[in-house]
Amino acid sequence: MKTSRKNFIRTSSLLVAGAMVNTNVLQAAVKKVNQVSGNEFVLPDLEYSYEALEPHIDATTMRIHHTKHHQAYITNLNNAIAKETSLKGKTLEQLITNINSLPETVKSAIRNNGGGHWNHSFFWQIMKPGSKMSKKTETALIQNFGSVDEFKKQFEKAGLTQFGSGWAWLIKQNNKLLVTATPNQDNPLMDIAAVKGTPILGIDVWEHAYYLKYQNKRNDYLQAFWNVVNWEKVDALING
Ligand code: MN3
Secondary structure (H helix, E strand, C coil): CCCCCCECCCCCCEEEEEEEEEEHHHHCCCCCCEEEEECECCCCCCCCCCCCCCCCHHHHHHHHHHHHHHHHHHHHHHHHHCCCCHCCCCHHHHHHHHHHCCCCCHHHHHHHHHHHHHHHHHHHHCCCCCCCCCCHHHHHHHHHHHEEEEEEEHHHHHHCCCCCCCEEEEEECCCCCEEEECCCCCCCCCCCCCCCCCCEEEEEECHHCCCCHHHHHHHHHHHHHHEEECHHHHHHHCCC
16 A cells, blocks of 8 residues: 555535535535545545445446446546646536536546546445435425335436436435436536436446346336435435
8 A cells, every 4th residue: 555645535615506515415425536646536445345235236236337437437537637737636526516617628528537436436325235214304205206105206217217328316406305317427416417406316327337137127226226225325415
């Protein structure tokens, strides 16, 4: 282990869609997302083993998804930032909430790979084995969707009908909860997102997230996901 290069966490304040996001809560949910070594973003560790989400998400998928796919987004993000000295030292949130203001030379690279880094960092932390939905979260879902089942139905539908690659989200927008989806590695924090808000829960519906175990059965993967949601984190984000 190198001792000469010390990791540290970049801090930032975060403005989204004109409304202040509770930065502390969101950053707690995606802690390590701004972890850097020197000037480069680094792959955050998982807080559980690759086997921990079995049988719902298999260890091989987790290992490849984390060490290959997520790492590739980080490598490509670092390469893009290295080309634009004006972007050095910016937090990931500063980069992805201001896509429209980025230099044209790196705009799509940062949209795709900065989004990929943020989304996967969030995804690992919004999953956990053996977590239970709190009464508070249940109440909030009933208030916003009529029932927990209706929320799940909308979330599954968003994941299932997202054409090609992308993400389905539960977000908080002006104190209301709603379900949305984004293509590719976009997310609701981005200035370019059609529907903006604070991510509360998200699922990766790229084929690489489920194909080894579920093949073309994206719906089976969406159903299985409910067994591995980190409801404590969801609760902290809803009530944050
Ligand atoms: Mn992925």
